[in-house]
Amino acid sequence: MNIFEEVESQVRSYSRSFPTVFTTAKNARLQSRDGQSYIDFLAGAGTLNYGHNNDHFKQPLLDYIESDGITHGLDMYTGAKEDFLNAFNDIVMGPRDMDYKVQFTGPTGTNAVEVALKIARKAKGRTGIVSFTNGYHGCTLGSQAVTGNKGQRSGAVVSLPDVTRIPYDEYGDENDDFMGLKLLDQMLSDPGSGVEVPAGVIVETVQGEGGLNAARMIWLQQLESLCRKHDMLLIIDDIQAGCGRTGTFFSFEPAGIKPDIVTLSKSLSGYGLPFAITLLRPELDNWEPAEHNGTFRGNNLAFITARVALEKYWQDDAFSNEINEKAKVLETRFQRIIDRMDVPLTLKGRGMMRGISTPDGDIATAICKHAFANGLIVETSGSWGEVVKCLCPLTIPMDDLKQGLDILEDAFEQVLNKKQAQAKAS
Template identity: 85%
Template sequence: MNIFEQVESQVRSYSRSFPTVFSTAKNARLQSRDGRSYIDFLAGAGTLNYGHNNDLLKQPLLDYIQADGITHGLDMYTEAKEGFLQAFQKIIMKPRDMNYKVQFTGPTGTNAVEVALKIARKAKERTGIVSFTNGYHGCTLGSQAVTGNKGQRKGAVVSLGDVTRIPYDDYGDEDDDFMGLKLLDQMLSDPGSGVEVPAGVIAETVQGEGGMTAARMSWLQQLESLCRKHDMLLIIDDIQAGCGRTGTFFSFEPAGIKPDIVTLSKSLSGYGLPFAVTLLRPDLDLWDPAEHNGTFRGNNLAFVTARVALEEYWQDDKFAQQIKQKAEILEKRFSGIVDRFDADMKLKGRGMMRGIATPSGEIAGQICKEAFANGLAVETSGSWSEVVKCLCPLTIPEEDLNEGLDILENAFASVLSEKEAKAS
């Protein structure tokens, strides 16, 4: 691994937690160069909902490449783009009574967020944005400004302004329901608060990087009502929680809300290919031609795999039912771990976006290290990296899921037993 340490920037992070060279992967299994197999509870930080090298998606991609299909086409019309848009409209938007314009942004989630913030400000002719404690939205300057994590924000080295941060659901005094939203309502209603009405509010329904905190449906509904009351645009960042991760294609569906703007990326391509979109209410599509552009706005290879993923998994509710069944296994096993060790731990998340909050980042880090030593790749999240975070592929076989959970439970037992021995 000397070449990586000699040549690659020290900004790398995942390689520090998983210090091996990986060579191949299939569904929920990673294979290292030395021949060792690892169960993958990381899944590209939520990018591989359909697993590694999914055969249903791979062959259409190979066929498209073999036929010399368009690989790069700026924002020109292509058959691959046409096929994706038709499938997205027919399979996703129409059955959900959604009416959005689809803007193809740069290839990553932060590009989609930048578009959402810019168009909100353009539409409302206001500069302010409201975001929430522990929110994570990306590492470009606009996205970083609405991100809460201090470690991420310090990388900007410039002022990150025009943002008002409000407590997220279950932050601070848990006895005060909707504390943050009540505070925001009060500040926007009070001419002496010093807080101007913003262009929009950006929120995740489950804060993946922020510690797997899942907002209550009633909180999301109250947030939407507050946006309507004060003429603010509601932006839902569904980059990690979307594409089925919580059980439904969009994570906000169970709440019955209708965001003005939605950002999608990560698992949207279905195959781990770079791909991001921003969904806009039609009346918000106010751009002049090329006013926001980019060389890689739209990925034709990703159009192919994204279309097939929609056709194979979302034509009916069979896949959603499979996610539900695996989510129940996760909840049961994670609840069992929390009950077994009873060490100030807490079950976090929703659906197949789950985590366990431990007493400290040190403990969570040791648990993940022990798990990796025994064949499981799993990461941490949260303000202090205190949450052991599970994002296994939605297609993971139940046998691999249970084996991975066995490894994880044993890692909890090993680390917590060691801690107890040292304490005594």
């Protein structure tokens, strides 16, 4: 028994799918202790959009450490925080005509979601929240309450109240594109429905853990209109889909909507350092000092790398164009895999947040296992783990992207051909 199995909790997950000891990493590749190189299509579950150990970030971080810069500062003013806020305001919010207050939450995405839910309830004086089928928002109690997956919700072992869940875009009835929104509108308009007007609605534009379900732009626009009609706050959880993953810095930009609250984390720091923020319209910022608190609200090391990420990649459209070029390659190759196979497969997601839905979780797991044996790290998502999900770094070299897709295509072919042969034999 190795030290991990002997000492570490059974709750560990990714290590079961990728059972090796990793030691070094660079951009889109991980190196194991036994010398094996792996192409990374997982990227810290979307935390490493700019790749492992990005050179643009590393030296400024080392320089800051060498200068004895503030590492931990609670929510005090620091030079590193000042520089990040200036960059975020000038590079991200200003050009997009966004007027938000930036709240530094605890270090992870679920902390940002907890803040969003709290401030919505506080602002509206109501407790209810609307969330969607297959949504995932974190593992603390408020976040778990608005999460859809039964397995993830069961870890709470307490009741998770004050949530109304409705169908996400294109969930269920194929003949009614807006079934969920129509149902919500009807329930909120009918005094006999038993559904009180909630404080807000929380949604992912692309459901990362829920199976890469991508909402249409018109659906997002209709959702925003519904929120305005019924005086509900619109919360966009952009923790996995944001920071360029779908091609634009925020995933909701193509829809032209104006969320009341936005949550960001994962790739925000640029370097894999814990960092999360909640953006809220100024009139919603009615906290009392320290009413929402947290020891690790001020990760100054993350402020350094986050600032550099904005300055390096988001000053103009060059990086966004690069993402969209790679996204086209990803879509073309995934569609080729789908067209070549004789079993029903479906293309999922948007931008470089893509996947292929397979008939069941066993097939998807077998494909990922075969890929790992041949040098590719890729995971599954969806209610039954049926979607093979690609979250490679946005900075991945084109050669690595194509080689990884070659490995993945071979994995699909080997696993599905074997399954068909077994079916014929039986």
